[in-house]
Amino acid sequence: MNARTATLVDVRETDEWEEGHLLAATLVPLSEIGEKTNDSAWIADLKRRVPTDRPVYTHCKSGGRCVMAADPLRELGYDVRPMKEGYVELLDSGFERED
Template sequence: MKWTCAVVFTLLITSMGFAVEHTKDSLATIKKNVESKKAVLVDVREKGEWDAGHVKGAIFLPLSSLQDGITAAEQKKLPQDKVVYLHCAVGFRAKIAASLLKKYNDKVRPLPQGYEELIESGFQKSK
């Protein structure tokens, strides 16, 4: 049911012109910005995916919780003075999450790359 809502929501925002595009930043730039604390990496996958493995230092903020409205605690996880890179498994949910979070931080950038691509490119996997 949540996936159906997500698809409908995405189609709606896309048709209205509010969709956030994937970042053009390279994975090397993203990694450098995260390591230098100029940016944070937010994982919008669901709990089971997170538990199976996630990027070390990433913030867990699943899309399903964002669709119900962002809480004050979730909002505090998103620094206002840094770029917020969002990732999921393949890039689709990251775009939806970016559309939902854009009003809290205008530096939100969804990644077209998914979790596996981040690990393959040198991001550390959390143990």
């Protein structure tokens, strides 16, 4: 995945992120997506951090939460593509970890 053509979004929660995350990822916890999709300030901040002009690949620990995040993000104008691979599988496939 080329950073100029797609964005990687981690929808795990902050405590999981702080234990380690993919170097290329941006954190957008599923709990925030569920709570704040009607908050215009949150949406504006999200659109600054995660551009709407490229595909967004979401990932989580095992694949469930990234699917749940897809529809609300699509409603905000994102081309969302949930990844089947979970966090550990992505590390095993060669994504770099940042602590």
